[in-house]
Amino acid sequence: MSIRQFHRLSACLLAAYILLHLANHLVAVAGAHAHIAFMEATRPLYRNAVVEPVLLACVLFQCGSEIWMTLRRWKERSGFVAWLQAGSGIYLALFLLFHVGAVLFGRAALRLDTNFYYAAAGFVRMPYALFFAPYYFFAVYALFTHLGCAAYWQVKARSPMVRRLAMGVPAGVGLVVALLIDLALAGMLHPLDIPAKYLTIYQ
Template sequence: MQKSNEMIRIHYISGLTITVFIGLHLFNHFCSIFGEETYMAIMDTLRLFYRNTFVETILLVAVFIQIVSGINLFKKSRKIATSHFEKLHIWTGLYLAFFLIVHVSAVFIARLFLHLDTNFYFGVAGLNTFPFYLFFVPYYGLAILSFFGHIASVHNKKMKNNILSLTPEQQAESILIFGFVLTIILFYGLTNHFNGVTLPHEYKIIIEKIKNV
């Protein structure tokens, strides 16, 4: 029991660390509704804080801990989860583990082997190219919804007080609704208001190579 509680605590702390970064990342994505230049300007500012060896090492360690501890907790919790939010907690956690493995791997492959800047265009290439958006829309959409679903589940479990006459469960539901609305807004921005983004040459080449595989 003590070992399990320690794993939960470590999982929670690493989760908070990643949540700060994801929050900044989603804010950057939100700014895409104001145009690519605004997105890139804010990205460059944020990179002053996190694009360095020290912070990236902390993030990578946190991601590793989150994935390993999360999978272990999933194995232990999936048979005893009964409520909707308990089930939401473990399944969103499993998807986030999958997403983090794929996404972090893709970012480092792009940076280290393809020598691409993982900027706005790297993130939106799949969202704005047929047939790749058939995969990337649900891939990113489920990741954002899982992120807010995970937060909502934790909030429902830990919150004990009403806020603005909303019960903890209603607060958790509000977090889910916010996540759903934000997902639509982000897709609106990352697809140039659903009109499509014109990709620079180096990102088009990668897309064409993948098509020809």
């Protein structure tokens, strides 16, 4: 198999987890308690000795292969969609590396349960919120935009309207999902009572 084929296979494996992870964050629209309850119910599916190492390996390979393929074909790209796909892919790769690294650091070094409060603490402390709000927002939006670009190439031979819908619908959904997740983490949908052990990270 080529690197591109492995990249797609790795993407499919990660997509299953990422969709579950996004669903977990969307549940937070009902409150932090709902988010934590959903997380505790689903964690056994992915945080175990078999699945977690596979997911971590996929993250490393996906990020490395995305950056390598993007840089390798940098001069060959032309058109808005091609550059949008490259840009969203690079952002996602960097986000995954930093995000997974932060979660592992929180678990191993800080001895914290990296739940809803671990992420939300950065949204309620200034000036950190100025970083975390766009950081999360653009990660979610980049994911849906990247998927939309992939869908665009799949229907490239179809009418312009079909191509626009293939890219525009995922991007539009991503905009709504990203906004809802940011609002939930910022405590703008429900009041947040974040435990002090999470807030002290940003003192």
